[in-house]
Amino acid sequence: MNVAVRNTAPPIDAGALKLQAALLRGKVIEMSHAAQAAHLASSLSCADIVTAAYWHVLNIDPARPKDPLRDRFILSKGHAAAALYATLAMKAYFPIEELNTYCQDGGRLAEHPPANLLPGVEAATGSLGHGLPLSCGMALSGRIKGEHFRVFALLSDGENNEGSVWEAAMFASAQKLDNVCVIVDYNKWQATARSNETLMLAPLREKWAAFGWDAHEIDGHDVAALAAAMQRVPNGSGKPVALIAHTVKGKGVSFMEDDNNWHYRAPTAEEVVKAKKELGLT
Amino acid sequence: MRNAFADELTKLGNEDARIVMLSGDIGNRLFDKFRDKHPARFFNCGVAEANMMGVAAGMAMNGLRPVAYTITPFVTTRCLEQIRTDVCYHEAPVTIVSVGGGLAYSGLGPTHHACEDISFLRALPNMVVICPGDAHEVRAALRASMQQDRPVYIRMGKKGEPVVHPGPISDFAIGKAITVQAGSDVCLLSTGNMLPEAVEAGHKLKEHGISAEVVSFHTVKPLDEDCLRKAFAKFRLVATLEEHSLIGGFGAAVSEWLTDTETQPKKFLRFGTPDAFFKKSGEQEYAREVLGLTGHQIAEKILHALT
Numbered sequence: 328m329n330v331a332v333r334n335t336a337p338p339i340d341a342g343a344l345k346l347q348a349a350l351l352r353g354k355v356i357e358m359s360h361a362a363q364a365a366h367l368a369s370s371l372s373c374a375d376i377v378t379a380a381y382w383h384v385l386n387i388d389p390a391r392p393k394d395p396l397r398d399r400f401i402l403s404k405g406h407a408a409a410a411l412y413a414t415l416a417m418k419a420y421f422p423i424e425e426l427n428t429y430c431q432d433g434g435r436l437a438e439h440p441p442a443n444l445l446p447g448v449e450a451a452t453g454s455l456g457h458g459l460p461l462s463c464g465m466a467l468s469g470r471i472k473g474e475h476f477r478v479f480a481l482l483s484d485g486e487n488n489e490g491s492v493w494e495a496a497m498f499a500s501a502q503k504l505d506n507v508c509v510i511v512d513y514n515k516w517q518a519t520a521r522s523n524e525t526l527m528l529a530p531l532r533e534k535w536a537a538f539g540w541d542a543h544e545i546d547g548h549d550v551a552a553l554a555a556a557m558q559r560v561p562n563g564s565g566k567p568v569a570l571i572a573h574t575v576k577g578k579g580v581s582f583m584e585d586d587n588n589w590h591y592r593a594p595t596a597e598e599v600v601k602a603k604k605e606l607g608l609t
Numbered sequence: 610m611r612n613a614f615a616d617e618l619t620k621l622g623n624e625d626a627r628i629v630m631l632s633g634d635i636g637n638r639l640f641d642k643f644r645d646k647h648p649a650r651f652f653n654c655g656v657a658e659a660n661m662m663g664v665a666a667g668m669a670m671n672g673l674r675p676v677a678y679t680i681t682p683f684v685t686t687r688c689l690e691q692i693r694t695d696v697c698y699h700e701a702p703v704t705i706v707s708v709g710g711g712l713a714y715s716g717l718g719p720t721h722h723a724c725e726d727i728s729f730l731r732a733l734p735n736m737v738v739i740c741p742g743d744a745h746e747v748r749a750a751l752r753a754s755m756q757q758d759r760p761v762y763i764r765m766g767k768k769g770e771p772v773v774h775p776g777p778i779s780d781f782a783i784g785k786a787i788t789v790q791a792g793s794d795v796c797l798l799s800t801g802n803m804l805p806e807a808v809e810a811g812h813k814l815k816e817h818g819i820s821a822e823v824v825s826f827h828t829v830k831p832l833d834e835d836c837l838r839k840a841f842a843k844f845r846l847v848a849t850l851e852e853h854s855l856i857g858g859f860g861a862a863v864s865e866w867l868t869d870t871e872t873q874p875k876k877f878l879r880f881g882t883p884d885a886f887f888k889k890s891g892e893q894e895y896a897r898e899v900l901g902l903t904g905h906q907i908a909e910k911i912l913h914a915l916t
Contacts, residue, residue, distance in 0.1 A: 395672070442699045450670070451698050454690060460660045461695060464667020464675075471629065471649060471673065491691070494660035502652070 336558050339383060341551035347417075348378040348550055352579045353608040354413040354426065359593045362430035364438055368577035368589035370410035372547075373481060373512040376572055377407075379553035380479055381414045389420045392446040398476050399449050399465050403458020404483035404512060405439040411448070412436050420447035456489025458482065459509060463495050466504045477506045477560055485517030488526045493538065500539025505561035508568040509540070512547060514576035516587045535569035547572030580605055610802070611639065611708050611768040613744035617751050618676060619643045622650065625755060627672065631665055633658050633679030635708075658688040665703045666695035674702060674755055680714065681707035681723030681764065689729055696760045697735045703761075704754045705730075710740065710764040710801055711852025712887065715896040719886040723764075727800075728857025730762045731830040737761045737783060740851070740859070742804030742825040745774040749781030750827065757783065766802030767893075773804050773825070786833040792822035795911060796840040799850040800826045800859040803880075806897070807850050809904025810911070817912055829859045832866055841867070846876040846914060852902065855881040876914055880907055 351374045359367040381387075385398040402411045409429065416423045421435075428434035435445045439453030450461050462480040469476050486492060499507050513531060515522050523529050535542035541564040545556055553572065560568050576590070577583030580602040594602060603609060619642045622628045629650045630643055644651045654661035658679060665675040677684060684707045685692070696703045707726065714721040731738045737759055741747040747765055754761040761783075773789055781787070789804070790811055799807035804825050811821040822844065824836065840847050849860035860879030867874055880902060887896055897903045901910070 450667075451694065454694055456659070457663055457691065457695055460663020460691070461667040461670070463660070464664035464669075465671050466667075467629075467652070467664065468668045468671035468673050471668075472671075491657075491659040491663065494655075494657035495663065498654060498657065498660050498664065501655075 339551045339554050344378055344382055344550040344554060347382050348375045349579070349606045349608060350417070351378055351410060351413055352606050353603050354417070355409040356580070356594060356599055356602050358409045358413065358426055358429045360596065360599045361427065363593040364409065364430050365591045365593065366406040366409070366438070367593060368583055368587070369404065369483065370407045371578050371580065371583065372514045372574045372576045373404070373407050374410055374579065375548045375550040376481060376510050376512060376553055377410050377414050379550050379557060381418055383554040384557040385479070386476070389418045389447065392420060396474055396476055399462065399478040401450050401452065401458040401462050401478065401480040402440060403452055403480050404455070404486055405452030408436070408438060408440050411440060415445070415447040418447070421445065455483065455486040456491040459492055459495035459499070462507055463499050463502070463504060466507045467502065469506065475506070477508065479508045479510065479557060481510050481512060483517070484511055484513045484515065484522045484528060484531070485525070487511065487528050487531070488517070496535065496538040496540065499567040503565055504567045505565050508557060508560040508570065509535070510557070510570045510572050512574050513571055514574040516576045516590065518590055532571045535571065539566060540569040541566040542569040542571060544571045544573065547574035548578055610741065610744050610747045610765040610770060613747045614706060614751060614765060615639045615643065617748040619646065621752060621755055622647050625674065627674040628755065629668055629673050629675040631661050631675055631677045633661055633683055635679050658683050659691050662688040662691035663695050666691070666699060666701040669696070669701035669703045670699055674704070676704045676706055678706045678708070680721060681709045681726055682721065685723065685726040685762070686729060692730065693733050697733045700735050701760060702758050704751070705760070705762045706751070706765065707763070708765050708767060710766055712882070712893050712896040713767040713802060715887065715891060715893045719888060722887060724852070724854045724882045725857070726764065727829055727851070727853045727859060728861070731862065735760055736830065737828070738764070738830040739783065739828050740764045740801030741827050742799060742801060743770060743773040745772065745776065745778050746781070746825065746827050749778040753781055753783050764801055770802060771805040773808055784828045784831045784833055786824050786826045786828070786836040788822060788824050790821070790823040792820040794820045794844065795846040795848065795915070796822045796824060796844040797848050797850060798824050798826045798840065798863070800829055801851060801853070803850040803852050803902070806902060806904040806907060810907040813905050813908030814911060819912070819915065826859065829862055832862060834866065837863065837866055841872050841874050846878065846911060847874060848878040848880060848907070848911060850880045850907065853881055854884060855879055856884055878911065878914055
């Protein structure tokens with residue numbers, strides 16, 4: 328039986344994580360501008376969650392992206408691909424220069440993460456509601472094979488519209504998949520409207536709890552708190568863990584924050600300069 | 610076919626620790642033996658097929674060999690996007706096994722009929738589509754599926770169908786049709802649970818002095834092109850038989866092949882279900898009779914085409 332030796336969790340360096348999150352935001356803003364690609368606000372919204380996962384929580388080795396004992400991170404909200412690509416590049420899964428090929432003809436960095444093409448991408452996502460069932464299957468495979476890894480799935484709030492999310496939620500609790508952690512990027516917007524005016528998600532924490540999850544609300548921009556909460560998985564409750572992360576769409580750039588036009592809009596060169604200045608990245 | 614599947618799965622599960630059984634809350638007691646021997650590798654996934662298929666893909670992406678099983682429409686069209694995106698796009702070696710292909714569950718009504726599944730699944734990249742003709746073919750197909758690394762769809766009938774093959778098929782290969790009965794005038798290419806009707810049609814034709822070759826064309830994708838080439842070259846008439854819509858199924862696949870290879874058939878007939886829901890109550894035998902899919906009706910139509 329293979330048993331992962333988990334790295335002893337180092338103390339959380341909040342300052343370093345905040346800087347890393349700012350660097351990630353700067354990178355996705357540049358990528359969105361260069362490619363004139365959509366979904367920038369969705370990437371900014373989850374930047375602190377992705378940063379906490381990759382720079383503190385996940386037991387991963389970029390040199391061995393297929394290590395059977397690695398923790399899995401599933402970007403179920405695949406439209407935030409830029410945040411994943413930039414993070415993987417900064418973690419040296421592939422050369423940082425490859426980010427320049429984002430959305431370019433013939434590249435590996437399409438607008439949604441591809442299958443079996445780019446090191447570090449665990450699953451091809453983009454169609455919402457797929458990441459959690461896949462995560463459950465991966466978690467069960469670990470249980471069957473005696474590989475003690477964890478699976479983190481990042482869902483958008485709009486994604487909670489999909490029935491398959493709730494099928495998987497019931498399955499995970501029935502199977503007591505306490506090595507699965509869902510983080511919902513609850514920025515209160517979906518593609519074209521306010522989430523709770525579209526399909527009623529509220530009360531979202533209570534919904535996940537009612538589906539048998541150990542569900543908690545958390546500040547989705549407190550990168551240190553996110554790191555601590557994710558690091559606790561499995562947390563001894565015997566249940567899968569849901570972190571309902573309250574976020575602001577477009578977080579980090581004043582003129583993008585909570586303005587849903589940035590779900591599709593890409594920034595001009597001038598706006599990139601302005602945004603990076605706000606992020607302290609001049 | 611169903612019981613053969615459960616039995617063979619149990620045997621395979623004993624031999625291969627990668628095999629995991631996922632059921633969509635059907636098969637009451639059917640998997641008791643598998644379950645008893647491998648409780649950690651059996652999951653009743655409930656009436657939640659989209660999740661079941663995603664779970665299967667996640668397992669297959671991590672080195673296991675899951676088998677996802679329920680009634681045909683629910684394990685195919687109900688969760689088609691999960692099959693396409695989670696299974697096929699990731700090239701995840703999931704084996705999808707369905708029970709009740711075609712009109713096997715005729716009496717349950719159109720919600721439980723499946724005359725479109727071959728069409729949908731063969732359009733998916735990386736997918737292999739196998740429609741076994743009897744219980745021996747089910748066993749062989751399941752075994753073959755576990756010995757390769759691609760997504761596979763195995764479309765079964767129900768239980769208690771006539772067994773056509775005399776015994777276990779030792780040389781079964783995916784994509785290699787099996788000649789059940791040699792003949793010289795016409796060739797009946799049958800896929801799936803129509804095989805006993807094909808054999809019956811062969812008998813009827815013989816009574817009229819027509820020698821029919823009967824082929825179990827179990828793999829619809831990839832097509833056995835060698836078999837097709839020989840059949841269209843040799844026989845006066847070639848017919849495809851399937852309990853599936855004429856739109857997009859086995860006969861359609863052969864038609865596409867004829868066009869793409871610029872093959873001119875002497876005579877080519879396609880037997881299948883029409884572009885309509887079969888709404889009346891009644892069991893499979895009744896439905897086949899109404900739709901002209903029984904052996905004697907097929908023989909009559911072929912005789913007519915030959916005159």
